[in-house]
Amino acid sequence: MTTAVIGATGRIGSEIVRGLVAREEEVAALVRDAGKARRAFGEPGGLHIRPTRLDDPRDLAEAFDGIRSVFIAMGSVGIEGVLQRVAINAAAGIPSIEQVTRLSVLNASADSLGINQRAHYSIDRFASSTAVPYSTIRPAIFxxxxxxxxxxxxxxxxxxxxxxxxxxALIDHRDVAEAGVRVLSDPALWDVHHDLTGxxxxxxxxxxxxxxxxxxxxxxxxxxxxxxxxxxxxxxxxxxxxxxxxxxxxxxxxxxxxxxTTGTFQQITARPPxxxxxxxxxxxxxxx
Ligand SMILES: NC(=O)c1ccc[n+]([C@@H]2O[C@H](COP(=O)([O-])OP(=O)(O)OC[C@H]3O[C@@H](n4cnc5c(N)ncnc54)[C@H](OP(=O)(O)O)[C@@H]3O)[C@@H](O)[C@H]2O)c1
The missing domain is CATH 3.90.25.10 (UDP-galactose 4-epimerase, domain 1)
Structure with a gap:
């Protein structure tokens, strides 16, 4: 069964795609610009680049057909925050999806001084309202x-x-992606929030x-x-x-x-950040 990656051409999403491909897992990169994705990844076995309209729930539902897990890595505010919610909502209606894992941020909470932290918390609350099986990685500042x-x-x-x-405790984005790949690949790490620091x-x-x-x-x-x-x-x-x-x-x-700092990265990957x-x-x- 395949993992779908949304935000697959971004900083973290692209490393997640590469990490999953390296593990010889099946990946569907749901992207708005297939040419950009092909330039980033080439055409490795196991990778399916699928142009997808994230603002179209029907197109998303087709893209999610047969998908087991979803990774979402996009901004938390404005149109990107809106599209994250649309994707979560669509995933919640797909019986084959066993886990949605989302890139969030350390200190995601209602009372952080940071707008980004509050926005991620809002998306978490939305995910909870859909009852989608759900986890996040919450990295410190990259x-x-x-x-x-x-x-x-x-x-x-x-x-x-x-x-x-x-x-x-600044964290390397390559470490963030490595932790994300581990979470996607190990159901024992599902359904919780992982606070990651350098x-x-x-x-x-x-x-x-x-x-x-x-x-x-x-x-x-x-x-x-x-x-x-x-x-x-x-x-x-x-x-x-x-x-x-x-x-x-x-x-x-x-x-x-x-x-x-937290010890979560080391626990997940068995090495220090x-x-x-x-x-x-x-x-x-x-x-x-
Ligand atoms: N920077 C930090 O220090 C830090 C620390 C912790 C957490 N975070 C979190 O990391 C997240 C950002 O991750 P990132 O740096 O990997 O993001 P990124 O590099 O900006 O990538 C964003 C992805 O979303 C896609 N996207 C954006 N707008 C879209 C649209 N309208 N329709 C379809 N696709 C769209 C982009 O596609 P294109 O490639 O086509 O543009 C790209 O693939 C944020 O939520 C942030 O809070 C950041």
Whole structure:
């Protein structure tokens, strides 16, 4: 029986597809752009790329025919949040589907300062209302979030943000996907929320110290007031809604919401999560 992946061409979804294909499992990538999917994956055995209209429940129901498990990896707000709910609702009506696993976020809750955390909680509540068999992986902030700093780091060896303090245990997106593949492949891990963190909490300035060591020259964090940070984001082309999401993420960091680790990644995969230094080494060229 096959796993369907929604958001299959995204950062996590694409790694989930590759991980399942590597395990020689059958995968249906439900995508809006089949050409993009073919460029990303080629045409490996076991992978079926299916153009799918996520806003059309009938097309989704056809795409889900014979599917055993579903992975959803998309944004939590705006149209992506809406489409996640449509997909969950469609999956709930398909008898062959034994599990929907969704990419959520650490601290998904009704009272987080972060809009993203509250939006994921809302989707969880919706899933619960449909009674679909359901699990999530809830990763900490991705190490890959540091890539947002790359352009500024290349230009001025600085990165501007709100949260000059407050720690988070950044997790490598490749680890997030590996944990996701494990959850999909092992029914013993179904029906629960998996809180995933990297190995150690650190602040943005502390992460930049690791980047400084990797580059061999200092990179410093520049604290900006909220108004300035907003201007900084929007002038870099970040859409207003996404900017608000990022600003509330900074407030959540400052409030200490993310300052902890869990052992869940190690329990699921039987190895420790990658260090941030490893991510920075692998992606060095982006910052150099
Ligand atoms: N960044 C972090 O630090 C972090 C940490 C923890 C959790 N998360 C969570 O991770 C999730 C994002 O995952 P990601 O980074 O893998 O996402 P991503 O790279 O932005 O991928 C999003 C996927 O959704 C698809 N998509 C978007 N809009 C669509 C539409 N209108 N119709 C059909 N498909 C659409 C995209 O398709 P195309 O490829 O065709 O555009 C893509 O495959 C969010 O929910 C976030 O809260 C992020």
């Amino acid at each position: 190490s890959a979030s540091l890539l947002a700093a790359a352009r500024e780091v290349r230009a001025s060896r600085t990165w501007t943000g709100l949260a000059g303090s407050g720690r988070m 190995p150690a909490p650190m602040s943005w300035p502390e992460a930049l110290e690791l980047l400084s060591a990797e580059l061999g020259e200092p990179v410093t964090f520049r604290v900006a007031a909220e108004r300035k940070f907003l201007e900084h984001l929007t002038s870099a082309g970040v859409p207003a809604g996404q900017a608000e999401l990022l600003i509330t993420r900074e407030w959540a960091i400052l409030a200490g919401e993310n300052d902890y 990658r260090a941030i230094a490893e991510f920075l080494h692998d992606y060095r060229a982006e910052f150099a």
